[in-house]
Amino acid sequence: MQNTTHTGSAFHQQQRGKRIAVASAKGGAGTTSLVANIAWGLAKRPDANVACADLDFITGDLDLQLSFKSNNALLEMLQYPERLEPVVYERSGVKVTGNLSAFTGYQAKLEQAFWPELNEFEHFSAFCQQQAAYLVWDIPAFCLRDQVGFGALRSSDIRVVIVEPTLASIRRTNLLLAELDNTAGQQTLLVLNHTKPESASLITVEDVAKAVGRKPDVEIPYTPDHMVASTTLGQLAIAQKSRAAKALNQLVGLIQGEQAGKRSGLFGWLKGA
Numbered sequence: 001m002q003n004t005t006h007t008g009s010a011f012h013q014q015q016r017g018k019r020i021a022v023a024s025a026k027g028g029a030g031t032t033s034l035v036a037n038i039a040w041g042l043a044k045r046p047d048a049n050v051a052c053a054d055l056d057f058i059t060g061d062l063d064l065q066l067s068f069k070s071n072n073a074l075l076e077m078l079q080y081p082e083r084l085e086p087v088v089y090e091r092s093g094v095k096v097t098g099n100l101s102a103f104t105g106y107q108a109k110l111e112q113a114f115w116p117e118l119n120e121f122e123h124f125s126a127f128c129q130q131q132a133a134y135l136v137w138d139i140p141a142f143c144l145r146d147q148v149g150f151g152a153l154r155s156s157d158i159r160v161v162i163v164e165p166t167l168a169s170i171r172r173t174n175l176l177l178a179e180l181d182n183t184a185g186q187q188t189l190l191v192l193n194h195t196k197p198e199s200a201s202l203i204t205v206e207d208v209a210k211a212v213g214r215k216p217d218v219e220i221p222y223t224p225d226h227m228v229a230s231t232t233l234g235q236l237a238i239a240q241k242s243r244a245a246k247a248l249n250q251l252v253g254l255i256q257g258e259q260a261g262k263r264s265g266l267f268g269w270l271k272g273a
Helices: 031-042 062-066 073-079 086-092 118-131 141-145 147-154 167-179 205-212 243-255 268-272
Strands: 018-024 050-054 094-097 100-103 134-138 158-163 187-193 218-220
Touching: 018 031, 018 118, 018 141, 018 147, 018 167, 031 050, 031 062, 031 094, 031 100, 031 134, 031 158, 031 243, 050 062, 050 118, 062 100, 073 086, 073 100, 073 118, 086 118, 118 134, 118 147, 141 147, 158 167, 158 243, 167 187, 167 205, 187 205, 187 243, 218 243
Parallel strands: 018 134, 018 158, 050 100, 050 134, 158 187, 187 218
Antiparallel strands: 094 100
């Protein structure tokens, strides 16, 4: 088979699904939790096949968030792109729900033995986009420093960038947003995620908007009982009745192309609460 890892025209023209990359410029912002909730929310539409994948092979925990038994099939799929066929997709992905498949490459050791080349990542992604309406990538903050991680974020149809109301997170987010160049058909969604009580932060929503030069598209309130429950009880926040669920469903709606309207944007979920 020729040009199996080429990222150019012939293979990519066959894409039909959208690629969503979720990342935070600084670690600890709840990226994996957001990925799990986004993927599950997109899969609520029975006519949409959804795939999600974790690029963290050592400390990733997407399996805990979505309550499935992980495997390391993603490693082989990235290493041998010439073997990718629909039957491989079906056998390698773990079925979370009837139309949601998860791909992981978790290794049983602390030393990372494999890291993909960008063309391998692109080929795997394009292949999944032929099989699914949405491919959601969990991009860990540490790999934004190299060509693969940043390239994965930059080349996605929808880039979900998470910021926390802290000086360190705002500074790193500014740098990241400055490097992301929007092209036709691409969209960058900024999510303000409160991982600590809002009352404990000296930085307001308005401060964040002013510092990064744009208002967050979605603001997720601090609700540990709902967000943490996904890793301890296997209950996703988006499936609960809470302010966080409203914000997460709003984010899923934006990814699906729903218009923000007058009530959405930064304070939409507050007005509807």
